[in-house]
Amino acid sequence: MSAKKTEKRPLFGRMRQALQRTGGALVRGISELFPGQRGLDALTLEEVETLLLSADVGVEATERLIAELKQTGGGRLREAEDVFAALRAGMLKILEPVSQPLLIPVREKPFVILMVGVNGAGKTTTIAKLARRFQNDNLRPMLAAGDTFRAAAVEQLQVWGERHQVPVVAQGTGADSASVVYDALQSATARHYDVLLADTAGRLHTQSNLMEELKKIRRVMGKLDPEAPHETMLVLDAGTGQNALAQAREFHAAVGISGITLTKLDGTAKGGIVLSIADKLGLPIRFIGVGEQPQDLRPFDAEEFIDALLAH
Amino acid sequence: MFENLSERLGASLKRLRGSGRLTEKNIQEALREVRMALLEADVALPVVRDFIEQVRERALGRDVMQSLSPGEEFVRVVRDELTHVMGDVGGELDLKVTPPAIFLMAGLQGSGKTTTVAKLARHLKEKHKKSVLVASCDVYRPAAMEQLETLAGEVGARCYRGEADATPVAIATAAVETARKRACDVVIIDTAGRLHVDDAMMSEIKVLHEAVHPVETLFVADSMAGQDAANVARAFGEALPLTGVILSKADGDARGGAALSIRQVTGKPIKFLGVGEKTDALEVFHPDRVASRILGMGDVLGFIEEAEHKLDRKQAQKLAQKIKKGKGFDLEDYRDQLRQVRSMGGVSSLLEKLPGGGQLPAAAQQQVGERELIRSEAIINSMTPLERRRPLIIKGSRKRRIAAGSGTQVQDVNRLLKQMMQMQKMMKRMKKRGGMGQLLAGLKGGGGPGMPF
Ligand SMILES: Nc1nc2c(ncn2[C@@H]2O[C@H](COP(=O)(O)OP(=O)(O)OP(=O)(O)O)[C@@H](O)[C@H]2O)c(=O)[nH]1
Ligand SMILES: Nc1nc2c(ncn2[C@@H]2O[C@H](COP(=O)(O)OP(=O)(O)OP(=O)(O)O)[C@@H](O)[C@H]2O)c(=O)[nH]1
Ligand SMILES: [Mg+2]
Ligand SMILES: [Mg+2]
Numbered sequence: 001m002s003a004k005k006t007e008k009r010p011l012f013g014r015m016r017q018a019l020q021r022t023g024g025a026l027v028r029g030i031s032e033l034f035p036g037q038r039g040l041d042a043l044t045l046e047e048v049e050t051l052l053l054s055a056d057v058g059v060e061a062t063e064r065l066i067a068e069l070k071q072t073g074g075g076r077l078r079e080a081e082d083v084f085a086a087l088r089a090g091m092l093k094i095l096e097p098v099s100q101p102l103l104i105p106v107r108e109k110p111f112v113i114l115m116v117g118v119n120g121a122g123k124t125t126t127i128a129k130l131a132r133r134f135q136n137d138n139l140r141p142m143l144a145a146g147d148t149f150r151a152a153a154v155e156q157l158q159v160w161g162e163r164h165q166v167p168v169v170a171q172g173t174g175a176d177s178a179s180v181v182y183d184a185l186q187s188a189t190a191r192h193y194d195v196l197l198a199d200t201a202g203r204l205h206t207q208s209n210l211m212e213e214l215k216k217i218r219r220v221m222g223k224l225d226p227e228a229p230h231e232t233m234l235v236l237d238a239g240t241g242q243n244a245l246a247q248a249r250e251f252h253a254a255v256g257i258s259g260i261t262l263t264k265l266d267g268t269a270k271g272g273i274v275l276s277i278a279d280k281l282g283l284p285i286r287f288i289g290v291g292e293q294p295q296d297l298r299p300f301d302a303e304e305f306i307d308a309l310l311a312h
Numbered sequence: 313m314f315e316n317l318s319e320r321l322g323a324s325l326k327r328l329r330g331s332g333r334l335t336e337k338n339i340q341e342a343l344r345e346v347r348m349a350l351l352e353a354d355v356a357l358p359v360v361r362d363f364i365e366q367v368r369e370r371a372l373g374r375d376v377m378q379s380l381s382p383g384e385e386f387v388r389v390v391r392d393e394l395t396h397v398m399g400d401v402g403g404e405l406d407l408k409v410t411p412p413a414i415f416l417m418a419g420l421q422g423s424g425k426t427t428t429v430a431k432l433a434r435h436l437k438e439k440h441k442k443s444v445l446v447a448s449c450d451v452y453r454p455a456a457m458e459q460l461e462t463l464a465g466e467v468g469a470r471c472y473r474g475e476a477d478a479t480p481v482a483i484a485t486a487a488v489e490t491a492r493k494r495a496c497d498v499v500i501i502d503t504a505g506r507l508h509v510d511d512a513m514m515s516e517i518k519v520l521h522e523a524v525h526p527v528e529t530l531f532v533a534d535s536m537a538g539q540d541a542a543n544v545a546r547a548f549g550e551a552l553p554l555t556g557v558i559l560s561k562a563d564g565d566a567r568g569g570a571a572l573s574i575r576q577v578t579g580k581p582i583k584f585l586g587v588g589e590k591t592d593a594l595e596v597f598h599p600d601r602v603a604s605r606i607l608g609m610g611d612v613l614g615f616i617e618e619a620e621h622k623l624d625r626k627q628a629q630k631l632a633q634k635i636k637k638g639k640g641f642d643l644e645d646y647r648d649q650l651r652q653v654r655s656m657g658g659v660s661s662l663l664e665k666l667p668g669g670g671q672l673p674a675a676a677q678q679q680v681g682e683r684e685l686i687r688s689e690a691i692i693n694s695m696t697p698l699e700r701r702r703p704l705i706i707k708g709s710r711k712r713r714i715a716a717g718s719g720t721q722v723q724d725v726n727r728l729l730k731q732m733m734q735m736q737k738m739m740k741r742m743k744k745r746g747g748m749g750q751l752l753a754g755l756k757g758g759g760g761p762g763m764p765f
Contacts, residue, residue: 163454
């Protein structure tokens with residue numbers, strides 16, 4: 001594909017460089033924010049607030065983190081480093097528990113991953129990334145073209161499948177999504193594939209009929225394997241603001257989300273809303289997407305994520 | 313969380329009561345609430361700061377209109393200011409050039425560009441009677457070209473398909489050439505999604521722009537976007553001479569503060585909203601509606617004005633009474649409301665203006681077109697007065713009779729009954745929240761018009 005992606009420094013490459021510049025202890029942005037001996041005065045708090053709000057952390061979570069800073073800090077937070085460390089610790093307390101990798105157990109039948117999310121979040125691309133990842137782990141993936149609605153959604157998945165020699169089960173646009181997924185699971189089971197990745201059409205969580213359709217896909221899978229899907233993955237675009245919380249809540253209520261992938265972290269969006277999602281719903285965060293290519297997927301790492309969020 | 317700004321302001325505004333003038337002291341707390349409301353709606357922080365300053369200046373020393381409480385006056389100032397900065401009503405597209413008029417789309421990955429191309433093509437065809445050719449310069453995303461080709465087929469636009477190894481510039485120039493030969497009125501050029509920090513991709517689109525000199529360069533952004541929307545819009549605005557903005561995915565429940573950020577940062581008009589995945593889901597941008605949505609209050613004021621013009625007051629008051637009691641809303645009322653709604657441009661345009669209206673059950677939202685209104689009315693007309701008053705008695709044989717009488721199917725009757733029940737539920741909810749009714753009573757000193765459906 002294009003040369004455009006290779007020329008870019010990936011997100012955490014940028015971050016690491018920033019870290020190196022400041023002697024490894026501090027992200028550049030932070031040290032500029034907290035010069036010298038100023039400690040935790042009102043101005044500093046305002047700067048912390050700005051940092052968090054600008055990262056989509058949201059009013060409520062920001063207020064909480066700052067309240068905590070005030071409490072734990074008090075007189076002890078004299079140096080910028082102390083403020084930063086305390087803030088970081090506060091955030092880590094929220095994100096560490098949800099930082100859970102996706103583990104594929106050895107099992108008789110295929111491990112089924114159902115991808116869900118709003119329109120354009122990156123579901124289909126993330127499937128391509130996951131498929132490649134599984135191949136690298138010597139697992140055999142199969143794909144189900146469950147987006148039977150959007151123009152050329154099936155073709156999009158098929159192109160990815162061809163590029164990486166992954167079979168794609170499809171019926172075409174307009175077919176019943178649940179029946180495509182059912183067929184695919186049947187075929188994956190018969191042919192002993194290790195993982196089935198089921199794509200679905202993007203849908204807004206407010207569209208109740210489409211949320212029903214997702215439930216149906218789940219139900220139908222259950223007929224072949226009562227435990228399927230083994231992972232219901234919500235794909236969130238890091239550029240999304242406070243609405244991501246509503247997305248997580250509604251998708252979780254409808255189909256039970258077991259993992260989140262946060263895409264498009266290669267831009268300048270910070271994805272701070274996952275703090276609220278972690279805090280309120282406790283959903284595991286599995287991966288981050290850092291580009292459009294199959295290799296641009298990394299396991300979610302709470303510390304790395306927080307450092308990138310606090311860098312500017 | 314608070315349902316809307318009015319609720320949020322509740323406490324601080326109560327304190328304003330009695331004073332006949334807005335002062336630095338009495339608006340301070342209220343301003344803080346507005347700041348929070350805007351941040352919760354995803355307006356970018358620097359934009360929020362500027363806006364709050366503007367409101368402070370506007371509000372200070374302002375005499376409170378007799379008809380309004382100081383709190384209401386303050387809400388009006390905020391809303392008016394927001395509407396003002398959101399710019400004019402959209403919908404304008406520059407077609408006054410020697411054809412073909414060239415449009416170029418730009419935006420982040422997955423923002424809705426390709427879908428919007430199809431929507432614009434359909435809009436130009438249906439509203440402006442233009443012939444449209446579309447072309448995809450997205451040589452990266454798998455099946456991007458197929459996507460556009462399929463959509464073009466759906467909306468009856470020509471689609472120029474470039475060679476497999478053609479560059480974006482080559483595709484675009486060839487598309488324009490083809491349009492010229494075929495005497496197409498408009499060419500819409502779709503582009504690959506790109507990050508604003510991707511230098512190679514940003515220069516690609518700059519070169520593309522220079523090669524085809526579009527008369528419209530449209531930035532497509534996701535209405536669910538957060539704080540970063542301002543950075544992204546700034547970068548696109550600096551790279552390209554944008555002529556307008558289209559906000560996609562406005563059919564969700566995001567408050568859409570990105571609209572304000574983008575508008576402030578680029579200074580370019582917002583022209584359309586994308587309100588669905590289908591090719592007809594494109595709406596002209598209305599600053600007042602979006603402003604109210606950002607504030608989380610529904611277009612209450614605009615709604616009142618419109619309602620005052622068009623509604624039969626007596627009937628509305630009768631209904632307002634019923635809603636307040638949370639019961640007694642029957643199919644007779646429903647029919648009255650259907651008729652009035654029809655005279656006001658359909659349900660959908662009304663619903664979206666109401667707080668919580670966007671979250672109306674899908675079944676209710678589906679019955680929003682003109683045709684559905686007429687059909688619903690026909691169904692109700694075929695009922696006996698008793699049935700209209702007590703819809704619960706409508707069972708199998710009655711349903712069949714009503715369907716036959718109105719030339720519809722039993723499913724249609726079922727749908728109407730279900731919708732009616734949902735309406736009743738929603739009205740009960742509104743009454744509980746005290747939302748609409750209270751607000752109306754408050755704003756108009758009581759006795760205001762009720763809801764027109
Ligand atoms: N920069 C960047 N772009 C991404 C990432 N993930 C996906 N994309 C791009 O985002 C766009 C949408 O991705 P898709 O995978 O088609 O999204 P989707 O959720 O399947 O979309 P629908 O099926 O239409 O709802 C494409 O242009 C992808 O290349 C990411 O991590 N970084
Ligand atoms: N609900 C809703 N979905 C929309 C709207 N506009 C676009 N979409 C959906 O959003 C997803 C992405 O739309 P695309 O048109 O493919 O976006 P794009 O900007 O061309 O994406 P890339 O080419 O990958 O950058 C698709 O699933 C569309 O159906 C809208 O107004 N409302
Ligand atoms: Mg997809
Ligand atoms: Mg596209």
